[in-house]
Amino acid sequence: MNCEMEARATVNPTEDPEKVIQALSNVFDYDDLVIGEDQVIVTGEISCLHMLKESLEARKIRETARRIVINGIEDNCIYFKLSKQAAFAGKVNLLTDELSALGEIDVVVKCENPEKFTDWICGY
Incomplete structure (x- = not known):
């Protein structure tokens, strides 16, 4: 399956950029890291999502993740x-709304077959 991912997190004025990088590193085994003035972006192939996939399985939240x-x-x-x-604490928490006090990690996965990717990431 051919997929590309991008995860983007804003660095708030009160945050240490290294902690934002750590949050992303706890969830994604990314290929590239871009540090901007007020955001951090990580990108990569489908292999970068294995930690996320394993966390969904370990936390038994695959059904919820599938719906999202x-x-x-x-x-x-x-x-x-x-x-x-x-993510900074090493946990995966998918959001349905913008509810996180420190902000969110916005993830985009581009792939030829989103349904097949959904089955893969959610364990079907």
Whole structure:
């Protein structure tokens, strides 16, 4: 399956950029890292999502994740959000709304077959 991912997190004025990078590193085994003035972006192939996939399985939240991922499908892209604070603590928390106090990690996965990706990431 050919997929590309991008995860983007805002660095708030009160945050240490290294902690934002750590939050992303706790969830994604990314290929590239871009540090901007007020955001951090990580990108990579499908292999970068293995930690996320394993966390969904270990926390037994694959059904919830499946609903969120399916709701985020638009054409050949999948959009979803993760809690930056939970990611910093090494946990995966998918969000349905912008509820996280420190902001979110915005994730975009581009792939030829979003349904097949959804089955892979959610364990079907």
